[in-house]
Each structure stands twice: as C-alpha cells, then as structure tokens.
Amino acid sequence: MIPTLFRIDRRYEEHAGTFTLQLNPPLGSDTTGFRPGQFNMLYAFGAGEVPISISGSPSDKNGLVHTFRTHGLVTLALARLGEGDSIGVRGPFGDGWPLEQIAGKDLLIVAGGLGLAPLRPVIYGVMEGILGQRKATLFYGARRPQEMLYRNEMSSWREKMELELSVDHAVAGWQGRVGVVTGPLAAVEIDVANSVVFLCGPEIMMRFCIRVLEEKGVPLSSIYLSMERNMKCATGHCGHCQWGPNFICKDGPVFCYGSVSRWFNIRAL
Amino acid sequence: MGTFLLDARDLDALIQAIRSQGHQVVGPTLRDGAIVYDELHAAADLPHGWTDEQEKGTYRVLKRDDGAYFGYAAGPHSWKKFLQLPRRPVWQAQKSDSGVQILEIQEAVPNLAFIGVRSCELHAIAIQDRVFIGDQYANDSYAKRRANLFTVAVNCTSAASTCFCLSMDTGPQVTLPSDLAMTEVLEGDEHYFLISGGSEQGERILQQLPVQPASEHQVALGNRAIDHASEQMAEGPRNFDSSDMKALLYRNFESPAWDLVADRCLSCANCTMACPTCFCSTVEDSTDLSGEHAERWERWDSCFTGDFSYITGGSVRADTRSRYRQWMTHKLATWQDQFGSSGCVGCGRCIAWCPVGIDITEEVTRIREMEKQ
Numbered sequence: 001m002i003p004t005l006f007r008i009d010r011r012y013e014e015h016a017g018t019f020t021l022q023l024n025p026p027l028g029s030d031t032t033g034f035r036p037g038q039f040n041m042l043y044a045f046g047a048g049e050v051p052i053s054i055s056g057s058p059s060d061k062n063g064l065v066h067t068f069r070t071h072g073l074v075t076l077a078l079a080r081l082g083e084g085d086s087i088g089v090r091g092p093f094g095d096g097w098p099l100e101q102i103a104g105k106d107l108l109i110v111a112g113g114l115g116l117a118p119l120r121p122v123i124y125g126v127m128e129g130i131l132g133q134r135k136a137t138l139f140y141g142a143r144r145p146q147e148m149l150y151r152n153e154m155s156s157w158r159e160k161m162e163l164e165l166s167v168d169h170a171v172a173g174w175q176g177r178v179g180v181v182t183g184p185l186a187a188v189e190i191d192v193a194n195s196v197v198f199l200c201g202p203e204i205m206m207r208f209c210i211r212v213l214e215e216k217g218v219p220l221s222s223i224y225l226s227m228e229r230n231m232k233c234a235t236g237h238c239g240h241c242q243w244g245p246n247f248i249c250k251d252g253p254v255f256c257y258g259s260v261s262r263w264f265n266i267r268a269l
Numbered sequence: 270m271g272t273f274l275l276d277a278r279d280l281d282a283l284i285q286a287i288r289s290q291g292h293q294v295v296g297p298t299l300r301d302g303a304i305v306y307d308e309l310h311a312a313a314d315l316p317h318g319w320t321d322e323q324e325k326g327t328y329r330v331l332k333r334d335d336g337a338y339f340g341y342a343a344g345p346h347s348w349k350k351f352l353q354l355p356r357r358p359v360w361q362a363q364k365s366d367s368g369v370q371i372l373e374i375q376e377a378v379p380n381l382a383f384i385g386v387r388s389c390e391l392h393a394i395a396i397q398d399r400v401f402i403g404d405q406y407a408n409d410s411y412a413k414r415r416a417n418l419f420t421v422a423v424n425c426t427s428a429a430s431t432c433f434c435l436s437m438d439t440g441p442q443v444t445l446p447s448d449l450a451m452t453e454v455l456e457g458d459e460h461y462f463l464i465s466g467g468s469e470q471g472e473r474i475l476q477q478l479p480v481q482p483a484s485e486h487q488v489a490l491g492n493r494a495i496d497h498a499s500e501q502m503a504e505g506p507r508n509f510d511s512s513d514m515k516a517l518l519y520r521n522f523e524s525p526a527w528d529l530v531a532d533r534c535l536s537c538a539n540c541t542m543a544c545p546t547c548f549c550s551t552v553e554d555s556t557d558l559s560g561e562h563a564e565r566w567e568r569w570d571s572c573f574t575g576d577f578s579y580i581t582g583g584s585v586r587a588d589t590r591s592r593y594r595q596w597m598t599h600k601l602a603t604w605q606d607q608f609g610s611s612g613c614v615g616c617g618r619c620i621a622w623c624p625v626g627i628d629i630t631e632e633v634t635r636i637r638e639m640e641k642q
Contacts, residue, residue, distance in 0.1 A: 003360075005371065069581075
C-alpha cells in the first residue's frame with residue numbers, strides 16, 4: 001500500500017514544537033472520510049512515516065487535520081514542510097471512539113497534553129449536536145497554559161459543554177486549576193450507571209484517571225482509551241504495535257478498558 | 270490417485286518435470302557446513318547421504334552410512350525467506366518541480382516450487398498465510414509469491430533431538446495439502462519414494478514420472494518409517510503437553526522464570542530469524558545524495574531489539590526479560606487469540622540456533638514448575 005499525496009493547505013504552530021497541518025487530496029478525489037479516533041500514516045519525503053491521529057471534524061469538507069509534536073526524525077521532517085508542500089498519507093486506520101455508546105448518557109472526555117488531538121473530532125460531534133449525549137464535560141490537563149491545544153476554540157466549546165482545565169505549572173493570569181487532571185475528575189459527581197468516559201493521554205495519566213474512575217464506581221466497560229505503540233505498517237503485518245493479543249493498529253487504537261484491563265496493568269508488555 | 274513408487278535413481282526426473290513447468294525449484298542443499306534452502310538444478314544438488322546432529326546451541330552435518338536424500342531435520346533456513354523476503358524495496362519516490370511522485374515497486378515474482386517441505390513447515394506456511402493474506406489487509410508481495418507456489422512435501426522418517434512437532438500436533442506425518450507428498454524408504458538394498466498427488470498440478474507432474482503403483486507392503490514400510498520419527502520424539506526430552514499453553518502463559522506474565530531466562534538470553538534475535546513463523550518487519554526510508562530520489566525498503570525485524578518497541582519516552586520493552594516474554598508468550602499463547610492457532614510448529618530451530626542454548630520447551634517446563642512453588 002503506497003501513500004496518496006496530499007497538499008498542505010494550512011500549517012500553524014500550536015506552541016513551540018507542536019504543529020497542526022490541514023491536508024487536502026489531489027483535485028477530484030475525495031479521500032478525507034474517517035471516524036473519530038482513527039489515525040493516518042503521514043510520510044515525509046525520504047524521512048519515513050509516523051502514525052498521527054486525525055484531529056479535525058469528520059463533517060468538515062475542508063480537508064484532513066493532524067496535530068503532532070516534533071520528537072524524532074520523521075516528525076521533525078514533517079514540521080519542516082510548508083503550505084503548498086506535498087505529504088504522503090495512508091489511511092485512515094483502526095477502530096475509533098464508540099460514538100454509538102454516547103446517546104442518552106453523560107459524556108466525560110479526559111485528555112492530557114497532545115491526547116486532546118484524537119478527541120477533538122468527538123468534541124466537534126458534541127458541538128454539532130449529533131451524538132445525543134446528556135451532559136458533556138471536558139477534563140483537559142497540560143503542562144503549561146501556553147501548551148494547551150486549540151485554546152482559541154475553547155470559548156465556543158463552553159457553549160455546549162463544561163470545561164475543567166488544569167495545568168502542571170501556572171503562569172500569571174491563569175484562572176484554571178493547577179495540578180494533575182485527576183484532581184477535577186475526582187471532584188466531579190458522576191452518574192456512574194449513565195456515563196461514558198473517553199480517555200487519551202500519557203499512559204501514566206490514563207492509569208491514574210482510571211483509578212479515580214474505578215473508585216467512583218464507573219463500570220470498566222464504560223471507559224474507553226486510546227493507546228500508542230511503535231508502528232510501521234498500520235495493517236497488522238509488521239508486528240511492532242502488539243500489546244498482548246492486540247494489534248494497536250487494527251484492534252485499536254481505541255479500546256474498551258473492560259476488555260483490555262489485564263493488558264493495561266502489565267508493565268513492559 | 271493413490272500411492273506410487275518412484276525409484277530413488279529417478280528422483281531427478283521429478284525435479285526436471287517441475288522445472289519444465291516453468292518453476293524455479295528450491296530445496297535443501299549442503300553449503301558452508303549446513304543444509305540450507307537454495308535453488309536446485311538437479312537431484313544431485315540435494316544433500317545426498319548427509320544428516321545433521323542438533324542440540325541446544327549445536328548444529329553439525331554428518332555423513333550417513335546410506336544414500337538418503339531427505340535424512341535430516343530442519344536446518345537454519347526456513348521457506349519464509351522465499352515468501353516474505355528478508356529485504357525488499359516497497360516504493361520509490363521522486364521529487365521534481367511539479368511535485369512529488371510515489372511509485373510502488375512491481376517485482377518480478379518467480380514461479381516457485383519447494384521440494385522437501387516437512388509437515389511442520391507446511392504448518393508454518395499456513396500460519397504465515399493467516400498473518401499476511403488472511404485478514405483485512407493483504408501483503409501483496411507475499412500474496413503474489415504464495416499464489417503460484419508448488420510444494421513437494423516430504424514426510425519425516427527421523428527426528429533431530431531438537432524436534433518437537435509431535436507436541437505441537439504439526440507432524441511428523443504430512444497432513445496439510447501439498448501438490449505432491451513423498452516418503453523416502455530405505456529397506457535393505459531398496460531405496461525408493463512413495464509418492465502421491467495432492468492437486469491437479471501435482472497429478473500432472475506424477476503422470477510424467479516413471480512410477481508404478483506401490484504395494485500395500487511398501488506403503489506399510491513408509492508408514493513404519495514415519496512412526497519411527499514419532500517414537501523418537503515421544504521418547505525424547507522435548508515431548509510435552511502443549512494443550513494448555515495459552516492458559517499457562519496468560520497466568521504467568523510475572524513468573525520469576527522470566528528473570529532466569531533473561532540472565533542467559535543475549536537478546537540477539539537469532540531465534541526470530543530462524544523461526545519459520547516469526548513475521549515481524551520494519552521499514553527503512555532513505556534518499557540519495559541529490560535529495561530528490563527516495564526509497565522505502567522493508568526488512569525482517571525482531572522483537573528482541575530495543576528499537577522495536579520505541580515510542581516517545583523510550584522503549585516499551587527496555588529489558589531482555591520483557592522481550593523474551595513477548596517472544597515466547599506471543600509464539601505460544603497470544604498468537605492463538607490473534608490467528609486461531611499456536612505460532613510454534615515444533616521445528617526446534619530456535620533451540621539449535623540459540624548461541625547460549627536456550628530451549629523453549631525447557632522454559633515452558635520451568636514456568637510450570639515455578640508456578641507450583
């Protein structure tokens with residue numbers, strides 16, 4: 001499977017080293033459909049491919065949106081691309097968030113750092129009123145206020161959902177919480193029988209959030225999380241993303257915690 | 270249909286008949302002190318009169334006192350090197366003023382014929398089929414190589430001490446489909462092959478050979494020879510009950526046995542290279558000096574390397590304990606959830622080719638014993 005070439009129509013730096021790209025396919029082809037939680041393999045010429053979640057809206061016809069942080073050779077090469085440049089895209093791959101579970105329930109979206117990116121398509125669903133949830137709340141934690149993603153959209157999000165924002169290190173003028181995201185999560189009252197939780201962030205953060213949710217009595221089968229592992233092919237052949245019996249690329253990246261709790265709790269699996 | 274007798278002196282007729290159908294014939298041959306798989310032009314290229322002696326971390330070829338053509342067990346090579354190439358180009362990309370172009374590399378695929386495929390190896394090919402062409406996405410390179418494959422299976426009549434197909438229910442008798450299946454019989458002065466067709470193509474080849482129907486007695490001698498291999502394994506040290514592998518290993522992710530094997534394991538990846546079912550691969554992307562031409566290559570990879578599980582923040586499996594645990598539990602346990610069968614066929618390659626002599630069957634026993642303590 002070879003990448004399809006897309007054009008970078010828009011590129012902006014969310015904060016130092018974290019970029020969002022808006023991509024469009026060659027004229028005449030429509031290959032931007034995806035389900036929230038899915039990812040694409042993005043190819044930088046000669047440097048390689050990386051799996052990056054799709055962070056735009058499925059109903060937005062203005063192209064595919066990806067947010068990534070520079071860390072290795074490939075993400076650095078992707079960051080060097082400018083508007084108008086070509087980028088290779090394979091996908092979308094994987095199983096996304098179970099949107100059908102949301103109707104009639106409270107939706108708790110819990111994100112840490114870059115983990116907000118794969119959850120933004122769900123937030124767009126809330127904004128568009130197509131998910132049928134009762135109450136929606138976003139718990140979002142970042143290291144610093146300036147490292148919060150999509151800050152300019154948050155005031156509009158507040159019209160349809162509650163936002164609980166927290167940072168590890170505050171700066172002057174910060175009016176949200178200071179501390180880890182488990183704080184506001186522990187403080188909120190949850191209708192445990194009628195809630196569904198979507199989690200994405202560093203594994204350590206998800207681990208502690210799950211502990212809080214378990215203590216509150218949220219059924220494990222109502223918690224969903226998005227996992228990350230090394231990935232080369234995204235088609236279940238290269239073996240890199242194995243996690244117990246699961247292939248993150250084709251069985252995930254979104255899993256029901258109730259189905260994977262035993263694997264989640266084995267170190268260095 | 271039925272079982273026919275091919276005199277050993279006419280074995281070359283079989284190879285030539287397959288070659289004349291346009292196949293590239295590959296099979297066992299003696300090279301560099303080992304029986305490896307490579308192209309065969311004639312029956313004389315087979316390891317005629319050779320056998321092997323295998324143990325933990327040991328492999329030696331020896332002269333036999335007879336002229337058997339298939340009197341040895343699995344060697345360092347497996348057929349996967351012809352179906353899932355160790356290294357292959359996947360695509361090339363070109364940058365120009367008009368933009369970037371990516372072109373898939375269309376490789377010329379030979380019409381392969383494998384001669385001397387053992388029962389465990391037919392199982393290994395079937396296992397790789399489930400990985401590469403049995404799910405939502407197909408590996409096109411594997412699919413093309415597999416599509417025209419012609420197989421001549423050979424029943425094992427003797428087992429190396431490292432063999433344990435009996436425990437994995439994958440041999441020694443050939444039970445999976447092949448185009449032709451043979452048993453080599455050496456009885457007194459007689460030396461012949463019992464041969465039967467398993468496909469239309471196989472029957473067509475069979476019709477071109479100087480064969481005659483085999484007698485009941487001759488067929489019985491063939492079966493007795495296969496029984497001999499079963500008995501060797503049944504009485505050997507590596508016979509074990511594999512029926513509870515998944516439950517055993519799923520209960521023992523934190524067994525102290527993993528620390529003990531990690532003290533010896535070099536994390537060298539030899540077992541994964543020698544294994545006929547290990548399928549992991551990685552990719553290499555590069556550009557030429559002009560920066561305008563890029564290529565992507567795929568090559569075999571191993572879960573024993575540090576890079577294999579690397580994500581932001583470091584390797585998920587940073588130590589040998591977690592890597593050996595991943596390899597062995599995948600092979601024997603999680604594979605069953607993924608693909609509906611064990612990933613181990615009992616060929617014993619990982620035992621013979623481990624430079625420090627780690628034996629997967631011993632490790633199973635150790636986990637079982639330590640669980641009782």
